[in-house]
Amino acid sequence: MLTLMKSQDNPIYSPVVIDMVTVSAEYCLFLEKLSLSGTTRRKFLEQITRLLPLIYVKASLLPRLDDSGYFNLPITVSEDDYDEVRQSVWRLLKGDDEYLEVFTPDMQYSEGAMTHTISEDLADIYQDLKNFVAVFADRNEEAMNDAIVKVRENFCNYWGQCLVNVMRPLHDLLYTKAEDEEDADIADFS
Secondary structure, eight states, X not given: OHHHHHHHHSGGGSHHHHHHHHHHHHHHHHHHTHHHHTOOHHHHHHHHXXXXXXXXXXXXXXXXXXOOXXXXXXXXXXXXXXXXXXXXXXXXXXXXXXEEEOOXXXXXXXSSOEEEEHHHHHHHHHHHHHHHHHHHHHTOHHHHHHHHHHHHHHIIIIIHHHHHHHHHHHHHIIIIIHHHHHHHHHHHHO
């Protein structure tokens, strides 16, 4: 009973953290199964534009914890895993993977337009979230604590902005280009 009470008081078991682990695992699984699932471009866009805002909200609610000093957090995402996710997204988006980046500090030093790719941005987010989820699968409380610290830090400093930026082209693909394609398909049957 004492162990159970200790666990309930530990912030790593808070509903906010459990929600973050859950939505992160769902995001990772969705991207990992993308090439095998036969998901259509439209279904991909619908699902990813629903998952990303959830991830943003859950990450923004993570508690501020002190690092416990567990410095050996495992990195479970290999270069091949990362590339498989990136390639799966790229194949679905075909020629619509690149987008103009308008919100980046480096833009002031750039002589031309800066482009990013949806596939790489989603793979970057995947990499951090997959490593986060893997720590929770091992159930080492010190590591779980530090994984929360790390994923929150990376959210604040890197992939949170990346997530916000990639939502713009994904929204456009889903609600502008996809609707234009549907209108063209309807016109072909007339």
